[in-house]
Amino acid sequence: MSELLPEGWELICGLEVHVELATKTKLFSGSPNRFGDEPNTNIDPVTLGLPGALPVLNEQAVELAMRIGLALNCTIQPCTFHRKNYFYPDMPKAYQISQYDQPLNIDGHLDLPGGVRIGVERAHLEEDTGKSTHIGGATGRIHGSEFSLIDFNRAGVPLVEIVSRPDIRTSEQARQYVSELRAILLAIGASDAKMEEGSMRCDANVSVHRVGEPFGTRCEIKNVNSIRALGRAIEYEARRQYDIIESGGTIRQETRHWDDAEGRTHTLRTKEDADDYRYFLEPDLVPLVPGDEWIARVRTNLPMLPAARRSRLATATGADVQGEAVSVIVERGQDDYVLSVGEAGGDVARALVYVQQAFAEEPPTPRVPSKDIAALTVMERDSKVTSTQAKTVLAEIVTNGGGDPAAIAAAKGFEAIDTSEVEGFVDQAIAADPDAWQKFCNGEQKAMGALVGMVMKASKGKADGKVVTAILNARRG
Amino acid sequence: MANIPTTAAAIADAVRAKEMSATEVVEHHLGVIAQRDGDINAFNLVTADIARDAAKRVDAAIASGADVGVLAGVPIAIKDNMCTRGVPTTCSSNMLAGWKPPYDATVITTLNAAGAVMVGKTNLDEFAMGSSTENSAFGPTRNPLDTSRVPGGSSGGSAAAVAAGFAPVSLGSDTGGSIRQPAALCGVVGVKPTYGLVSRYGLVAFASSLDQIGPFATTVDDAALITEVIAGHDPKDSTSIPRPVPSLRAAAREGVQGMRIGRVTDLPEGAEPEVAARLDEAFAALEKAGARIVDVTLPSLSYALTAYYLIAPAEASSNLARYDGVRYGLRASAADTNAMYGATRAAGFGDEVKRRIMLGTYALSAGYYDAYYGKALKVRRLIADDFERAYAQADVVLMPTSPMVAFPFGDKVDDPMSMYLCDIYTIPTNLAGHPAMSVPFGTGAHGLPVGVQVLAPALGEVAMFRVGGALEAAGGAR
Amino acid sequence: MAKVARLARLDIADSDITHFTEQLAKVMDHFRDVDALDLSAVAPMTQPYPLVNVLRADEEQPCLDRDEVLAAAPAAEDGRFRVPPIIGLVD
């Protein structure tokens, strides 16, 4: 931060994240909610806004939206739908059915892994638009195009818009917020949350001010298509605003477009030409009043959330709760598996490392029986195999979807050699290269490598590097 | 050829009893249409081939002993704002001229299953906005009782079709009186059911919180029959009421013994003297039939017109925004999409539709919402509360349907406010979401028919049909 | 009124704007009668019949035929609806 804005200045950021829900069908009709199909094949009278078509709310979309609300510690309340009126060719009815003054979820929060709490103002249901492709012109972009083609497959796909409070103070916090939110959405099965496919989309409201003074005028940044781009866009925008203020200018409230290739934002539209949406209650729908029983059932079925799973895994393995191993395993959903290795009598700390290194391609519930991994961790702990040998055995177990590690080690000739045998190899090494031994005794750490290498070669790799080092250090005294 | 009965009930009975074929019935009606619709212009489209095919299917089903439904072989005319698969549905607008919906409205599916035979799509005020059927891109419909006069509107084509004998029954839609007022002006029965009783799925929306489909018929029994068929829960319409439909035909024969009939003592003035006189006679007839007349007040009724002409245009401005030249219907050519929108909508919509879109856009726009739309919703509540108090004392309320009998063409079309006043007695029911029906009851100026309106609380169709049946039986002198 | 026409995407000639404005002014004039009402304690009525929680199961229904739909479109290309260049619109 310090290099971004000078001392005494502060970045203020709030995020609006749109996520497409993982339903089978659309928010208000029965055509499929499916990405990547042939254009205009997932369409029905409601999706196309045909005259006479009427919306009917998808129960599963409500359920997933409630899951999101509960996972973000929101209050679920009776709610209504409004029409947001504006013209755009990919908006079939010329209004979007959304939630306005009475959204489903309000007043929640999300805790970043570092412990910072970001408020969640609301998380409401609304429908997605279709997709426009701009044809012709030099750049293939909207400006200078000759015409546009519209595909309505995405129109009517259920969205939840999650609006944070302006509690974010750094671009890193913004990135953490989005990746933690994404982890939550995946864990609760609400969305596949793929930013690259647009099933998770992020707008950032950014302003800067001198600490202690009121917030500055904010700009909304759109078209941020990755977590990395989000950080860059926020930093660019904060610096742009600071530079304007410092050179005596003022910030106009406007919507700006992030151009990832150019690494800058530019004006999309100013507040003055913002549309008048003429919100009013959607007369074709009735209020949604989730009863206590429904809310309780959704709450009961909510799986353990990533933060709780990370701390459970960290506690069990002794690893750093903010470390990469813990977060990677929880993201893959393999934390239950790691813990099951412990239940099978294995060493969970070693299991954490094994799974992180060798199970990247495995599903959340890997094919390998946890007892096989448990057995291998015990063999390594008891020095029946070296860590290098353990890695080889592990790779074979994963390839075969399981296997007895002892048998595999034996087949590979990995039977343990005892310390006295290693002592013999050490004697041979010192005798073979007294020069290296002398240097080692004089404190030249580099010389140890040569000695260890000779022992490993003589033992055909069966000696445990750690044991060799320990013997050498002991001999030197 | 057999003598074709004039009512839907008698036709269905005769066809089911194999006394005549559905084909004979439909040929008779197509003949009457061919003879006279050139003068009346009730239809935007006569679906003769489709009708003949449907009649053949009914006849084949009867021959094979299959169940053909309660409307077997009954010709029916459909207001041209209900979607019919593969058959043009225009809303009498250039915007949708030639548009063929890829799906059927729920009422169409239901009627087909009941064995009804659609003979055509009827004319209306463009997008159902009007009270005279003069605002049609396909020319006005003339009143069959006096072709120099309007049939009322917006369902003028459906009312005229029944009055002219083109079909024994038809469907209209009623947002502020669009079934009841033309029924009164054409001397037929018209029913606006409780909001939510009949599915709106496939009805091209004008004002979603007010629109309701209902029948026209020559008898109260036929109106009850059609209402029974088209009413019922539809999972495709979120505002559809999940309740079984009671027997309305039985109610229509039950009489009014012991019923309490509300007379509104503070009714907004403006009815022609003959209209007021027929209403008094209706009260007298019901009293004679065993009902009791009770006085009720509806003090907020005088604000209903104001609330309606803010709420309906506001919803319409949003409902009609989808006509943008992108996916279906008219497109005017222009250099860019925004220009295309403005040009398409200017070319596709008539003046009354534009007026209401402007009014509604204004009422919803930033800074005006609270003063107009927000206030209108509160007035709507006042009116509903008034009715609730009235229905604590009375089972139904009686009032005129239209303040005047059928008026000559051009009388009001350039003075929106005087046209809007046609709906002064019909609008309150739409705001409350209640049912109401218009029953012909004698004549007024120029010997033209007068309708008496029976209003009932939500889901009060049984009481409404009891009174409607009694009024018909008492028979105002025609 | 010109602003309202723009919001509603209705190209209305200046001469017609005047005509419309006069007509609408008359209608709005009539609306003044509600100004006298004290509505502060009145809850807005937004629904004619009190239903809540009308929901549908998350089950696929048949889709419309793309060719039939695109055949009815003013312009289509490559399985999609074609529109003139999109400029001067919000995104």
Ligand SMILES: [Mg+2]
């Ligand atoms: Mg937003």
Ligand SMILES: [Zn+2]
């Ligand atoms: Zn949104």
